[in-house]
Amino acid sequence: MRDTLxxxxxxxxxxxxxxxxxxxxVAASYYVEAVATEDLDIFALLRPxxxxxxxxxxxxxxxxxxxxxxxxxxxxIHGWPVQILPAYTPLVEEAVEAAVERPFHDLAxxxxxxxxxxxxALQTGRPKDYLRVHSMIEAGCVDTAALARLVEKHGLSGRWxxxxxxxx
Amino acid sequence: xxxxxxxxxxxxxxxxxxxxxxxxxAQALTWExxxxxxxxxxxxxxxxxxxxxxxxxxxP
Numbered sequence: 162m163r164d165t166l167x168x169x170x171x172x173x174x175x176x177x178x179x180x181x182x183x184x185x186x187v188a189a190s191y192y193v194e195a196v197a198t199e200d201l202d203i204f205a206l207l208r209p210x211x212x213x214x215x216x217x218x219x220x221x222x223x224x225x226x227x228x229x230x231x232x233x234x235x236x237x238i239h240g241w242p243v244q245i246l247p248a249y250t251p252l253v254e255e256a257v258e259a260a261v262e263r264p265f266h267d268l269a270x271x272x273x274x275x276x277x278x279x280x281x282a283l284q285t286g287r288p289k290d291y292l293r294v295h296s297m298i299e300a301g302c303v304d305t306a307a308l309a310r311l312v313e314k315h316g317l318s319g320r321w322x323x324x325x326x327x328x329x
Numbered sequence: 330x331x332x333x334x335x336x337x338x339x340x341x342x343x344x345x346x347x348x349x350x351x352x353x354x355a356q357a358l359t360w361e362x363x364x365x366x367x368x369x370x371x372x373x374x375x376x377x378x379x380x381x382x383x384x385x386x387x388x389p
Binding site for chain 2: 162186187190191193194195196197198199263264265266300
């Protein structure tokens with residue numbers, strides 16, 4: 162994982178990945194116990210081209226130069242399947258902007274904050290996402306007032322009600 | 330009562346205590362240790378998947 166993250170940080174320093182943050186299960190493992198995952202989710206703010214489209218060709222070309230391989234929707238970097246997801250909602254965009262760098266071995270890696278991670282999980286809304294919210298709240302690593310503000314701001318009250326019915 | 334002796338009348342409590350202790354331990358690991366655990370889970374899942382596929386190919 163360290164080498165995988167180092168490649169991503171290198172892409173950022175080379176300007177190919179404007180800003181990114183780790184999300185998903187690997188980010189959750191910063192806050193709570195580890196759970197199995199198949200891939201590493203990266204949320205990225207990508208610069209649109211002159212045409213307004215997000216062109217990932219230079220990014221993928223550089224990744225291939227650095228030894229990565231493409232496998233369906235993943236790019237495999239040092240053995241880890243990585244999903245580079247453009248910030249697809251205002252919430253995810255905000256999460257990337259607010260991400261804090263966390264130490265991982267000798268690296269400083271941006272990780273989505275606990276409240277944003279919970280809000281994104283509510284937005285995604287699969288059973289395992291609700292479970293992640295529950296696990297993080299129960300572990301006491303979430304500022305629930307801040308999460309409530311995100312729920313309100315990003316129109317997630319319905320999802321929060323589903324969560325509350327299942328877990329509280 | 331020694332840690333390796335369970336009271337049959339309190340089995341649900343024993344299970345809850347054991348799960349809680351494991352969870353505290355798992356949460357107290359460093360991020361590097363947790364990611365290493367995820368990597369081991371991925372390796373095991375890959376081995377299981379390969380074994381399932383081998384069994385499927387030898388089935389008539």
